[in-house]
Amino acid sequence: MNVQRPAPTATPPIRPDLRHVAEMVTPGARVLDIGCGDGALLKLLADEKGVDGRGIEIKQEGVNACVANGLSVIQGDADLDLAYYPDRSFDFAVLSLTLQATRDPRQVLLDLVRIGRRAIVSFPNFGHWRVRWSLLVGGRMPTTATLPDAWWSTQNIHLCTIDDFVDLADRLGITVERKLALDSHGQPIKLSAFANCMGETGVFLLRKG
Amino acid sequence: MTTATRLSTITSAEELARLRATLPGHRFVIPADDPLPLDCGVSLGPVTVAYQTYGTLNAERSNAVLVCHALTGDQYCAEDHPITGKPGWWLTVIGPGKAIDTDRYFVICANVIGGCMGSTGPSDPDPATGRPYGLDFPVITIADMVRSQVRLIDHLGIDRLFAVIGGSMGAMQVLQWAVDYPDRVFAAVPIAGAAYHTAQNIAFHEVGRQAILADPDWCGGRYLEHDISPRRGLSVARMTAHVTYLSETALHRKFGRNLQNRKELSFGFDADFQVESYLRHQGSTFVDRFDANAYLYITRAMDYFDLAAEHGGVLGKAFEGTRVRFCLISFTSDWLFPTAESRKIVHALNAVAANVSFVEIESDKGHDAFLLDEPEFFRVLDGFLKGCAEHAGLAEAGS
Structure with a gap:
């Protein structure tokens, strides 16, 4: 007997860095996702890891979409609203592709490792060879897949390289527990010596002290 | 029904x-x-x-x-x-x-x-x-x-x-x-x-309450025993409150400076403007369904919050x-x-x-x-x- 199964409902592909962020989260954890966008990571974590998730998103359309999908999300700003959260109130504080758009990345990082027992941060690596090439040869502000906007319209005001980030974490007394550099296909780069040059996105698992 | x-x-x-x-x-x-x-x-x-x-x-x-x-x-x-x-x-x-x-x-x-x-x-x-x-x-x-x-x-x-x-x-x-x-x-x-309740909110409520208290038909709150009702006071209270429920944009869109059933200003105190007529209507229909003393008590409850x-x-x-x-x-x-x-x-x-x-x-x-x-x-x-x-x-x- 030939039973036709209904086609699985199509879900949009998840951003590669979010897939790696999700892998770092332990099942059943309490997670605060800062800059949660349309809630893709929160949804993934709820569905696959039974996570108790909350989100903060600056754009109203994103917040409305999240809440309308049953996710607990507030409209807020990483630069302004993290101060209200108590110490160690979450197992993980996640900041994905948002650090470079904050006004005070140092304070945001300190808040992340204060609010979460662990923090997970992903950011576009400005040390990626395409960026270097674009500036070196083209002599123009780089626009790439992870940095698509022109210099005059970008939200990204605090870009850094993977090595810069490691250096700042060290200065702030933040321990890097795991460090991933993802290539343009979202695959981790095996040799860490090439991470700063070959990685398009950095994903870090951090803790205080 | x-x-x-x-x-x-x-x-x-x-x-x-x-x-x-x-x-x-x-x-x-x-x-x-x-x-x-x-x-x-x-x-x-x-x-x-x-x-x-x-x-x-x-x-x-x-x-x-x-x-x-x-x-x-x-x-x-x-x-x-x-x-x-x-x-x-x-x-x-x-x-x-x-x-x-x-x-x-x-x-x-x-x-x-x-x-x-x-x-x-x-x-x-x-x-x-x-x-x-x-x-x-x-x-x-x-x-x-x-x-x-x-x-x-x-x-x-x-x-x-x-x-x-x-x-x-x-x-x-x-x-x-x-x-x-x-x-x-x-x-x-x-x-x-x-x-x-903010100071501004309390202030608006106070205006409404004073309108009721100033209506001689309120009778110290004993109007029911005098077979009357403080319609004017309650109506003004509602008119004031109603403005606070709207926005300048909404009022402008709805009424602008449009005149009410007339082509020229009357040089008097009739409801020349549509917005006046609208508010008067809001006030008079409100008193048809609400009790003046209840308005005093409920606004007070909000103020105390x-x-x-x-x-x-x-x-x-x-x-x-x-x-x-x-x-x-x-x-x-x-x-x-x-x-x-x-x-x-x-x-x-x-x-x-x-x-x-x-x-x-x-x-x-x-x-x-x-x-x-x-x-x-x-x-x-x-x-x-x-x-x-x-x-x-x-x-x-x-x-």
């Missing part, structure tokens, strides 16, 4: 009692031998709580949604009003397949105590004298309103409400519920609300350890209960790591937006409740 009688044409206590008796809906009486303790120190009893329900309470009694009405609202939220004949004030939100889905939830809406639509208020007879209470009615608070609702919920055999939802003064009741009875609320949705004050001035303490799932909703053009006030509550909830969602809806319709057609608001409320229902293990509609 509309009863022919309007509150404004009633000028005696007996007539009012007759109208009350004909109002449709349920009645629950808090008995005199187990009275309701009020914040002012008085115990009030007997107290009637008039309420309406929509939908069906499930076998587990777990699908009840308490809807809390605003200052001039009442329990007829999802049906035609028995006095005005107008559609229920939240028919946009409550009903089969709507955000508060009556196919899934059992909706309860009670007239607040101190009100004038069947629940005990200042126009009811004082058992001590047989005369209408008038100003002998004790000053009630938002917490007192909630206490009376708790007694109603007890009476209905409901341990925990699935959700408590309300806008404006309804939002105050929602917050009070969540703070005072956190174990009896699964989800709380305060809409266009605040954790306290200050959640943080009850918790050493720190709002976060009011919510410590709460497991209630919150969804705060505000509207961009609401200047009476602005987004900043909702955000203060969100910050207090964040400070205790509570489960909170917060959405600001883009609207130019002012405070009244929560009563109007705002599809984005409906979508958010619907999504939040469905998400909560899943967490609470409530069966889906029709299953």
Whole structure:
């Protein structure tokens, strides 16, 4: 007997860095996702890891979409609203592709490792060879897949390289527990010596002290 | 079905009692031998709580949604009003397949105590004298309103409400519920609300109250015994308040400087402008359905509301350890209960790591937006409740 199964409902592909962020989260954890966008990571974590998730998103359309999908999300700003959260109130504080758009990345990082027992941060690596090439040869502000906007319209005001980030974490007394550099296909780069040059996105698992 | 009688044409206590008796809906009486303790120190009893329900309470009694009405609202939220004949004030939100889905939830809406639509208020007879209470009615608070609702919920055999939802003064009741009875609320949705009444809000209420008190027909609050009603005072109170529910953009769009049924200015004090005519109409229709003393008492209850004050001035303490799932909703053009006030509550909830969602809806319709057609608001409320229902293990509609 030939039973036709209904086609699985199509879900949009998840951003590669979010897939790696999700892998770092332990099942059943309490997670605060800062800059949660349309809630893709929160949804993934709820569905696959039974996570108790909350989100903060600056754009109203994103917040409305999240809440309308049953996710607990507030409209807020990483630069302004993290101060209200108590110490160690979450197992993980996640900041994905948002650090470079904050006004005070140092304070945001300190808040992340204060609010979460662990923090997970992903950011576009400005040390990626395409960026270097674009500036070196083209002599123009780089626009790439992870940095698509022109210099005059970008939200990204605090870009850094993977090595810069490691250096700042060290200065702030933040321990890097795991460090991933993802290539343009979202695959981790095996040799860490090439991470700063070959990685398009950095994903870090951090803790205080 | 509309009863022919309007509150404004009633000028005696007996007539009012007759109208009350004909109002449709349920009645629950808090008995005199187990009275309701009020914040002012008085115990009030007997107290009637008039309420309406929509939908069906499930076998587990777990699908009840308490809807809390605003200052001039009442329990007829999802049906035609028995006095005005107008559609229920939240028919946009409550009903089969709507955000508060009556196919899934059992909706309860009670007239607040101190009100004038069947629940005990200042126009009811004082058992001590047989005369209408008038100003002998004790000053009630938002917490007192909630206490009376708790007694109603007890009476209905409901341990925990699935959700408590309300806008404006309804939002105050929602917050009070969540703070005072956190174990009896699964989800709380305060809409266009605040954790306290601001100086500006108190100021507008005071203007309204003074208009009523200055009307000679108010008679020191004993107008029912003099067979009159302070129509002019209550009407001015409503006109003032109504402006605060709108926005400059909404007023401009609706009326601009358009003249009312005339081509030129009259050089007099008739309603030359459409906006004047509109406000006069709002005032005069309001007195047809509302009691002046009830207006004094309920505005006072709102003025006294200050959640943080009850918790050493720190709002976060009011919510410590709460497991209630919150969804705060505000509207961009609401200047009476602005987004900043909702955000203060969100910050207090964040400070205790509570489960909170917060959405600001883009609207130019002012405070009244929560009563109007705002599809984005409906979508958010619907999504939040469905998400909560899943967490609470409530069966889906029709299953």
